Amino acid sequence: MTAISGFANATATTQTNPVARNSVEAEGLSTMFLELLVAQIRHQNPLDPLDGTQYVSQLAEFANVESLQAMKISLNKNSNLLDSLQALEATALVGTLVDVKADAVVLEQRAAVRGAINLGVEAEAVNVKLYSADGNLVSEQQLAYSGVGTLRFEFPAQAVGGYYVQATATINGRPQPLQTWLSGEVERVSVGASKDDIMLQVNGLGNHGLLEINQLAYKG
The missing domain is CATH 1.10.287 (Helix Hairpins)
Incomplete structure (x- = not known):
């Protein structure tokens, strides 16, 4: 609700x-x-x-x-x-999918885990792994590399529980960690006295400031 x-x-x-x-x-x-x-x-x-x-x-x-x-x-x-x-x-964002800076998500019902990474330099490969809350590897993806820019990923529907995502890029033969942005639906908006007090409650991802949103998530 x-x-x-x-x-x-x-x-x-x-x-x-x-x-x-x-x-x-x-x-x-x-x-x-x-x-x-x-x-x-x-x-x-x-x-x-x-x-x-x-x-x-x-x-x-x-x-x-x-x-x-x-x-x-x-x-x-x-x-x-x-x-x-x-x-x-x-x-107006209530009910829409947004990307927020996060690497962990809590699923209250079976759902996909999706998000994006922003690649600032050319890389030989980009790898994204999904782990369960207890540290077990659940799934792994090799993203189709298309050059510098935003690369999106999606892990098929997962069971209820906590998960975290780890992304790396191979640059000059060495793995480099990447910041992940996870997608979630905005459930609630709290408006304070100024734009700095506007907080978005994102399903499974907690509370985030309006200015912390990376972009609207693509819902395919």
Whole structure:
């Protein structure tokens, strides 16, 4: 059963919203500048008044501060919008297969073990082995080598239990370990206050951050 949770944490009140807070700060800067300007004029020496160019210079500096504040508000609005879009995108992943960085999986029902490896250099051979939780070799595959890039693998349906995958590439006659990415279905999405708090619960593979996904897994 799939579920989506955490939307309450993704919303913020006006008091804690950074955009609203920045707007208040901008208004405060305007009020403060006007008060200082009035006080400066009121308390200036009538025998030696300030030059008008000094006021113009102060106004120019304040205009720069206001521009920077407006830019900050605009950037915060765009950032909040992107966070919301990423949260919506994440919830749309429920029920889909994704690749996550892992080498172990727990099957709660009979199912295939599939995944991928990313080969960054040319190799003479690429080998993937499937082991049971107690360390026994269950199956082994020699992947069809097609050059640098992503190579996918799949072990036919396995019994309920824990498994881990080990991949190696033979490069210049020497075996080199490879990072494995295992495929699983997204069962649940937890959305926090920002994109960094978005977590995906992947069937048999645990919890992973949205940014930790390698790619959508191909479902053949």
